[in-house]
Amino acid sequence: MIRLFETHHVRDTEELSGKLWDFTPMEVGYEDQVQKVMVPGCLENLPGFGNYRGYASYETEFEAEGTIRLELKGVSHFAKVYVDGELVAEHYGSYTPFSLCRKQLKKGVHQLKVEADNAFREEYALDMPNDYMSYGGISRGVVLERLREAYIQYVHFTPLYQEKGEWVCEIEAVCENLSEVPAKAEVIVQIAGTEVRMEPQILKTEGTTIYRTQTKINGATAWSMETPLLYTMDAKLVLGGQVIDDWIDRVGFRTVEICKNQILLNGRAIRVKGFCRHEDHPQYGCALPVEAIAYDLKQIKDMGANSIRTTHYPNDELFLDLCDEMGILVWEENHARGIEVERMQNPYFESQCEEVIRGMITAHYNHPSIYIWGILNECGSESEYGRTCYQAQYELIRKLDQSRPTTSASCKFYKDLCQDLPDVCSWNIYPYWYEEKTATEMAGNLLKWIRSEGNGGEKPFVISEIGAGGIYGFRDPSHDIWSEELQAEILEKQLREISAMEDCVGLYIWQFCDVRVSRIDWAIRRPKSRNNKGVVDEYRRPKMAYHVVKEVFGALPDYREE
Ligand code: ADA
Numbered sequence: 001m002i003r004l005f006e007t008h009h010v011r012d013t014e015e016l017s018g019k020l021w022d023f024t025p026m027e028v029g030y031e032d033q034v035q036k037v038m039v040p041g042c043l044e045n046l047p048g049f050g051n052y053r054g055y056a057s058y059e060t061e062f063e064a065e066g067t068i069r070l071e072l073k074g075v076s077h078f079a080k081v082y083v084d085g086e087l088v089a090e091h092y093g094s095y096t097p098f099s100l101c102r103k104q105l106k107k108g109v110h111q112l113k114v115e116a117d118n119a120f121r122e123e124y125a126l127d128m129p130n131d132y133m134s135y136g137g138i139s140r141g142v143v144l145e146r147l148r149e150a151y152i153q154y155v156h157f158t159p160l161y162q163e164k165g166e167w168v169c170e171i172e173a174v175c176e177n178l179s180e181v182p183a184k185a186e187v188i189v190q191i192a193g194t195e196v197r198m199e200p201q202i203l204k205t206e207g208t209t210i211y212r213t214q215t216k217i218n219g220a221t222a223w224s225m226e227t228p229l230l231y232t233m234d235a236k237l238v239l240g241g242q243v244i245d246d247w248i249d250r251v252g253f254r255t256v257e258i259c260k261n262q263i264l265l266n267g268r269a270i271r272v273k274g275f276c277r278h279e280d281h282p283q284y285g286c287a288l289p290v291e292a293i294a295y296d297l298k299q300i301k302d303m304g305a306n307s308i309r310t311t312h313y314p315n316d317e318l319f320l321d322l323c324d325e326m327g328i329l330v331w332e333e334n335h336a337r338g339i340e341v342e343r344m345q346n347p348y349f350e351s352q353c354e355e356v357i358r359g360m361i362t363a364h365y366n367h368p369s370i371y372i373w374g375i376l377n378e379c380g381s382e383s384e385y386g387r388t389c390y391q392a393q394y395e396l397i398r399k400l401d402q403s404r405p406t407t408s409a410s411c412k413f414y415k416d417l418c419q420d421l422p423d424v425c426s427w428n429i430y431p432y433w434y435e436e437k438t439a440t441e442m443a444g445n446l447l448k449w450i451r452s453e454g455n456g457g458e459k460p461f462v463i464s465e466i467g468a469g470g471i472y473g474f475r476d477p478s479h480d481i482w483s484e485e486l487q488a489e490i491l492e493k494q495l496r497e498i499s500a501m502e503d504c505v506g507l508y509i510w511q512f513c514d515v516r517v518s519r520i521d522w523a524i525r526r527p528k529s530r531n532n533k534g535v536v537d538e539y540r541r542p543k544m545a546y547h548v549v550k551e552v553f554g555a556l557p558d559y560r561e562e
Helices: 290-302 317-326 349-364 384-400 439-451 484-499 544-554
Strands: 012-015 019-025 035-039 055-072 078-083 086-092 098-117 142-147 150-163 166-177 183-191 194-203 208-218 231-239 242-251 256-259 262-265 272-276 307-309 329-333 370-374 406-410 424-428 461-466 506-509
Touching: 035 055, 055 078, 086 098, 150 183, 150 231, 150 242, 166 183, 166 194, 183 208, 194 208, 262 370, 272 329, 272 461, 290 317, 307 506, 317 329, 317 349, 349 370, 349 384, 384 406, 406 461, 424 439, 439 461, 439 484, 461 484, 484 506, 484 544
Parallel strands: 272 307, 272 506, 307 329, 329 370, 370 406, 406 424, 424 461, 461 506
Antiparallel strands: 012 142, 019 035, 019 055, 055 098, 055 142, 078 086, 078 098, 150 166, 166 208, 183 194, 183 231, 231 242, 256 262
């Protein structure tokens, strides 16, 4: 499954994933392991491939004639794509989609081959052994689209503000002409009972043609945590009086603003009760089927949480579709965890970060659940060089999206040089676990510093990680380290102390479930080769901490004024 709804009625699309592909490992020692595997899926979850690093090839066939577009939603870490034996695309970036068009295909059956590489290489600046597992393979869906002479690349919808029951919105449609001749075309968008006809334009033969308009939409109900109402936005491309393409998405009418030290959703100050979540599962790796994602979200809601931070990369659109429907606020972040200044100076680092940001925002722009963009978790924000990267990336985000605030989770206590740059100051703290101090002390002192020498001014303050380790089933009356008892005890203190802080928008628990960590560098310091700070274990079995979170979060309203 690619999305939770039909994205085209006019364009002829076919999911190429959701079935078995021919799989050939390309590394030495695996020659006899040629087999059929399910796509999407993770390499490491195939029997005998738990620690595979390197290239592997995936092949399938499709039928087509004329112009096609292939969209791959996620291949880790690097992909080479071949159609009928010809290399037609290369892409680095495990967590963002990419696409390619081919013209004049002869009628018949065609071969698609994807070579995926999950090795750690110098030129893959964002992937390194880490406190999570960077899985390999075709981990998200693959779609084939049969196109006509032009098509809609995407449509972005921005609800700006509401005025006497009428929403003022912006619509931007980006179209590409695939033919050799310029042609006049119109884009007509149906949304919430309103038809928006965009000024006809000549579709250029080089590059894209952009349609933009501001429009008023009457009577739409706002999207919120309690009423996550979605509307279908159906855009049609009309050429010579004929509808030749369409592009359908779901949107929500809502605003996100910063007002002094608060984050406002539709004008109301929110209280963030969140979880950090990795895409990780012992059976599926990062390629969780939609049913498993939905189960995670059910547990998260059951504990009274209202937000998820997609640590530490952009997530599958199925996850975002579910969050849109379930009224869960999403902090979506680019792909970078713990990259210190030396590695930030890798010649590929900045361009690869920017590529991920571009891919993430372009693809996920319309999801009403995303209320903030995050970048560069715990990277080199204490250095002048690091600051130039933070600055460039915030600028890029603001160019691509003015409707959402920005942030970044830091751990560079009293040394961070970047607190003036984002809209929200976010900090990862581990009182009672890595630090002896109380949460009140740690967060309080930090906040004082942010508001003064830290240069963060009066901005909203969020605790972006807080938590403690506990191994499922290890019960110990003396509350030993790694016991469920100690984890529950620490979390309770952390949650109660942070929630009592007036000048703090809220917190994200590290983390929802236990996750596998890299064998290199990390497994040695993590029992069971897992980061065990989940409130459920890797199989989603609740630990004692689950009930503590449910009690504390359950008693706290979603908005701060209540
Ligand atoms: C960091 C980091 C997380 C995780 C966590 C931990 O703050 O952002 O990815 O590694 O610490 O468990 O120590």
